[in-house]
Amino acid sequence: MEENKEEKSLNFIEEIVDNDLKSGKYASIITRFPPEPNGYLHIGHAKSICLNFGLTQKFGGKTNLRFDDTNPETEETDYVNAIKEDIKWLGFTWDEELYASDYFETLYGYAVDLIKKGLAYVDDSNSEEIAALKGTPTTPGQDSPYRNRGIAQNLALFEDMKAGKFETGERVLRAKIDMSHINMLMRDPIIYRIKHAHHHRTGDKWCIYPMYDFAHGQSDSIEKITHSICTLEFVPHRELYDWFIEKLEIFPSKQYEFARGNLSYAITSKRNLLKLVREGIVTGWDDPRMPTISGFRRKGYTPSSIRTFWEKAGIAKRDNLIDIGLLEFCIREELNKTAIRRMVVVDPIKLVITNFPEGQTESLLAENNPEDEHAGQRILSFSRELWIERDDFMEEPPKKYFRLGPGLMVRLKHAFIVECERFEKDELGNITTVFCRYFPESKSGHDTSGIKVKGTIHWLDSATAKEAEVRLYDRLFTVENPGMEEGDILEYIHSGSLKVVEHAKIEPALLEAKPSDRFQFLRLGYFCLDRDSTSEKLVFNKTVGLKDSWAKMNQS
């Protein structure tokens, strides 16, 4: 009977792996996650991480972390550390921590091999000259005047390059393939360039550095990666990838490509992400509005919600723009089950219970999480003066407004039913105080009043309420696909993406919040403690709002 649980179909890469294992092509697989340490990991990287590590979790094998650090000018150790932290936080453990720069010596040897085979040459042309002879997709390129140098001279020149006898950019090493090849990448691609730059790991040992195409596939091969998974823009590189492996006669790693995952209302281009940081649009790489892994972490997302999200989004080869609503669904679904409920009033107005004696306090029991009976209870204090949310009162309520207004009744969550008698405004016309009478026999759990109300609102006892800062986040962009928009990305920044509430009223119990805690602020959304919190002042970040069908009803 329990046999009929449906087997989820494999994605196309899992299918390839499955076939390779079943056919005996490999006894076990090795994958790798190969970030370049020149920026922080974002939600798109998480897809690749989940795929690569997920594959070996599912089929067995190893997954390496390999930093693709072949460009000393942009790469930094700080990024290496941040990347490692993010991967660990996501819940994955790599088998080996490796660096393309570990292979510089080997790679140099491979280049020498190529030269000896007559398959590489040193070119004295500069960047413009090389571009000029490259041709176009429809016209063939032309041979460089240095293309037919002898092997011995190439060997000597390449050694001189390595020895630092030339300036940055003065010479390059090129593979000798075919200047009229239909694939532009095969038109004698540059494989080594001179950069007199300090490398974050090898220091000043090298002044020549391999290009991506002469480092990535070879690194895969050295590590005996069986399935080298990358995104679609590398499809044309595969031909070169295979060519080097064939000519070098090294382990035949295979490259497979999948479509990068794009999230609506977000960008995942490192260039633009860096711009947001540099221009001060956000406070840093881990600003909760950033689509970085560290941003989502600080915003209160859990690792499992991100993993679930990519599981649901799937893997394919077509371009996509995934609704951010799916990610929000994933985190709500998890937090609904696990988050402790607390009451917080973000925009307070006073509510006075006219028939409740002054100076008296009543204690009420409130469940911590209706979805989790083991979450326990807490005690709430109730007295004559309370705080309620400004949104929960209207002077002239429309139909179907199930909250407070002249003559209307609501239940105060975990407490009593109250009926509005009158209200006061200040000289600007803002509501300041609402006066209600309460029904003592309507106490939560002991309600004998027989009164039925449609609405329940949250509240706080003004005598015991504390204060905290609450940061309300909204999407960072005004358009669904900012990356595809014309012009500067900064034109599409949502000015209301952060609203800071300096003095929100909070339950005293919230004072004990720890950094790892996540809460549902009743009727508002999910929140977590921000690292900016101090002992004097707590700061809470909004992770995501609750679904709000009232707001939706009113937006049309």
Place this chain on the structure above:
RNA sequence: UGACCGAUGGUGUAAUGGUAGCACAACAGUUUUUGGUACUGUUUGUCUAGGUUCGAAUCCUAGUCGGUUAACCA
């Protein structure tokens, strides 16, 4: 313009020549001391035109549309 990759409801993703399914979203309803949750139901789809076949989302041909590709970046 060339080459390559792709095209299934609003979005994402299955169906591997044999009943187009799942999730999110949307909509309607039930329950509810969170306008939350849970539950039930509904709407919406194979890019176009030919062909192969008893049978095509799937195979073939052509077209259309979208993406990638002409860095001493990865």
